[in-house]
Amino acid sequence: MAGLRLTEGAVAAEGESILSPPPRNDHSIASKLDRLLGHLVEFPVAVLVVAEVVILFAGIIARYVVHQPLIWSDELASILFLWLAMLGAVVAFRRGEHMRMTALVGMMNPQRRAFFDVIAIVGAMAFLLLIVYPAYDYAHEETYITTPALEITNAWRAAALPVGAGLMIVSALIKLFQVSNLRHVVTAIALIGVLTLVFWLLGPSLKPLGNINLLIFFVGVVAALVLSGVPIAFSFGLATFGYLALTTNVPMIVVIGRMDEGMSHLILLAVPLFVFLGVLIEMTGMARAMVQFLASLLGHVRGGLSYVLIGAMYLVSGISGAKAADMAAVAPVLFPEMKARGAKPGDLVALLSATGAQTETIPPSLVLITIGSVTGVSIAALFTGGLLPGVVLAVMLCFVVWRRYRHEDLSHVTRATGRQIGRAFVIALPALALPFIIRASVVEGVATATEVSTIGIVYSIVAGLFIYRQFDWARLKPMLVDTASLSGAILLIIGAATGMAWALTQSGFSRELAAAMTGLPGGPITFLAVSIVAFIILGSVLEGIPAIVLFGPLLFPIARQVGVHEVHYAMVVILSMGIGLFAPPFGVGYYAACAIGRVNPDEGMRPIWGYLAALILGIILVAAVPWISIGFL
Known part of the structure; x- marks a missing residue:
């Protein structure tokens, strides 16, 4: 994928995907909240894309033309980049544009496709609920670190992680309220909850299995989640958190650090900028x-x-x-x-x-x-x-x-x-x-x-x-928002996959x-x-x-x-x-x-x-x- 997104989620019983906002003119509270969330995040991500272009181009001019490098440009670009990644992921989540595999789900009848759409939302929300507190804890720990050029606390950058996770949780709740079939919602939540409880009860039995757990979590769990239509980033994240929480003594804040590291390579800033150029x-x-x-x-x-x-x-x-x-x-x-x-x-x-x-x-x-x-x-x-x-x-x-x-x-x-x-x-x-x-x-x-x-x-x-x-x-703002959405979907995958790769290496x-x-x-x-x-x-x-x-x-x-x-x-x-x-x-x-x-x-x-x-x-x-x-x- 490079640069590809799957937006054709499974079709709901009414003939539409519940992973995307309903196309009808719905005046319910949930739809109003969804539009409010869209206004809340879309303008900032558009501004962030423009800001990154301006900062990096100014750095080129200052270094190559004026011969007076801006020592703070890369640092500021890095801070804004994490916010762009996380808020872009929020936009992608709200639009149903996170990459997911629907080959198997797409072969089902409309009722089952609608149910697995709900499973995708609940599975993603489960991962977000798992990381939101460790992400807050991680951002709090970063308050003790001062950036070298701007001399501000690094919490300004790290706060993007809990804020982004929190906004995606809000978006997931809104989507669940928009689902017309309450039974699907209750069944999906119960199913995810029961599976989580079963794995938690099996925790003491899993630890002695050693590297067999790699097959259980990174093959079995990932395959089950991906084939069920849960977006790839959240599937990776759930498997990694489950493996580390149930079979090791690694604090979850460490995983957030690895995700941050994976998403924060400044070279990856080329992703949204080249998407926008395209x-x-x-x-x-x-x-x-x-x-x-x-x-x-x-x-x-x-x-x-x-x-x-x-x-x-x-x-x-x-x-x-x-x-x-x-x-x-x-x-x-x-x-x-x-x-x-x-x-x-x-x-x-x-x-x-x-x-x-x-x-x-x-x-x-x-x-x-x-x-x-x-x-x-x-x-x-x-x-x-x-x-x-x-x-x-x-x-x-x-x-x-x-x-x-x-x-x-x-x-x-x-x-x-x-x-x-x-x-x-x-x-x-x-x-x-x-x-x-x-x-x-x-x-x-x-x-x-x-x-x-x-x-x-x-x-x-x-x-x-x-x-x-x-x-x-008139097309400029939609193009900027689309750029942020696609980039957020890609970068969240990179962050989750970096955490998984670290877990595999440690094993x-x-x-x-x-x-x-x-x-x-x-x-x-x-x-x-x-x-x-x-x-x-x-x-x-x-x-x-x-x-x-x-x-x-x-x-x-x-x-x-x-x-x-x-x-x-x-x-x-x-x-x-x-x-x-x-x-x-x-x-x-x-x-x-x-x-x-x-x-x-x-x-x-x-x-x-x-x-x-x-x-x-x-x-x-x-x-x-x-x-x-x-x-x-």
Whole structure:
């Protein structure tokens, strides 16, 4: 997921998801409270996104132009970032936009889907109730720490944790009051309560089991919660709290500290900023300009617009870093013309999904940023190493396109003239320059990987206002709120997964995993093959970012130990997860592509397998030839 969200929660009996606010004009007290909560958090998160852009861009100007660094900028950005993450998580919770797996729940009848929607709310609320007091305790402990630059108590930052948890509890209660079926609510609360009581009573019996508890909590409990539709972040959190509370003597405040640590890496600030950049390039018309230029070059070739789709996704991914933003920028521009030329909707959405997987390594991919954050691998090296693997997979997809469209009838298609191509190029040139400006800014040391997104944002605003003259001010606040919501959902997963990864490490699991992986026959080849299979599965179940946060710190040291370059290994892992993320029937990215293309998921099931086979061959080639990933480092 990088950057994908599942908002199609299970459908309630009345035909709507109770994880999102009711679409009807409901004047009940609960609905009024829900709207009040929305007003309370949406304006601050929009302001926080703007503030982060201003602070980081001011830091670039002060350091690189004025040569007088702002020593407080990173510190203030870090304080505001935790508030952005937690309040963004509140917005995502209120909207029902936290990432969840509904593949199993979606196959049930409406009554059962409605019940499991309530289970998702109650399960999330159970986790929030568990952490709200330890989070308050943690914030209180932080009052004794003074920040070095601003010289204020660190409690101003840490207070975001209990405040965010408390507001999500309020949102959960409002949602439960909005549920029309009281029996579902009572049954769900009773079920969660009974299960909690059973585990608490079994606590003394669990402690002697040792690492078998890892299977019970981090396989059994997590799987049960995720498959029940409980959002992934809360599923991770419940399993971690249950494991530590019932089988160890670790104070729960320690887990809050680990969550804080996972969510507070300043490099992760690139997540909301690149998400915002992605929606900006769509709103300002820059994405459309790039796509139209490519279409003028290849529109007259058999399968030409399919090649354009592959190339456009490569270019747009290099700007936004968020897959949902990439697909939303490209599909509405190309799909109507492709359908007019006779392309089947299923083929279109299959190729769109495949290009989503193909471009996972194109900088500034959010998964690349996450890998650098949790493993210590140089993000500049990851940005450089990710370009060529994307090209290799693009060539593989182009071969499938050639095979499928080699007999396409183009008698009705007019070839663009040189003048038309030149005009499209001139119009697209400011947009085409943006990926190169972003990369050059990092390579030349103008900005860090965190700051560079602000250069892209300012550039896009200027281009939209003065070059393309397409800047809808009315869309700005919704875009900022959407950015915060998606970022909060991602960052809460990272925080919960960091806590889980810490618990796994403390249990000794990491040492056992390292011993098992290094002991595999065949050395690096077997290690890479096992990793490919494992991360395809993990990508379909957990999406990219949670899987990386959980297993990256464990597996990257093993890769170095068996002789696999860390950047090479990162490319193999990311591409494998991309296939899992976009492969039906479980890959949530596939359903996101269907939603963006307005295509029934059933129509793309058959044609996507040819593209997935090409992607797998491409991954094998990338794994077998390390130079593809590290040749330009």
